[in-house]
Amino acid sequence: MLHTLNKSPVAADLTTLCLFMGDGDDLVLLQDGVLCAVNGARPLDVLPAAQVYALAADVEARGLSAHISPAIRLLDYTEFVTLSEKHTQQMAW
Numbered sequence: 001m002l003h004t005l006n007k008s009p010v011a012a013d014l015t016t017l018c019l020f021m022g023d024g025d026d027l028v029l030l031q032d033g034v035l036c037a038v039n040g041a042r043p044l045d046v047l048p049a050a051q052v053y054a055l056a057a058d059v060e061a062r063g064l065s066a067h068i069s070p071a072i073r074l075l076d077y078t079e080f081v082t083l084s085e086k087h088t089q090q091m092a093w
Contacts (some may be wrong), residue, residue: 001025002087005033009043010061012036017093018046020030026083028075029054034062037072055080 003025012033021027027047029037036043037054053055056074057082059065075083084090 001089001091002084003027003093004089005029005036006031007027007032007093008032008035011042012032012093014043014046018093026087028080028083029072031058032062034058034064034068037068038064039065039067039069041045041069053080053083 003017003020003021005017005027008078014036014044017027018045028054034054035041037052037059051073052071056076059068059074064090
């Protein structure tokens with residue numbers, strides 16, 4: 001399943017998100033969700049071991065390019081579409 005998170009760490013229910021994530025799931029951080037990817041941020045500690053991505057355009061729009069954790073892979077829109085095609089189910093948070 002592909003999970004997308006578009007809320008800031010303050011507004012997001014990361015506990016429930018983590019409960020719903022399973023093996024093979026991917027998580028894409030969008031809009032204010034990219035704030036979860038800031039290097040040293042607490043959300044990085046609670047997010048599951050699934051592959052976590054962030055949309056590069058949203059990271060750049062918030063001036064965070066130099067502050068994103070190396071554990072987060074940045075995606076462009078084409079890669080996001082490809083990842084969406086990979087997963088037959090999607091859940092937006």
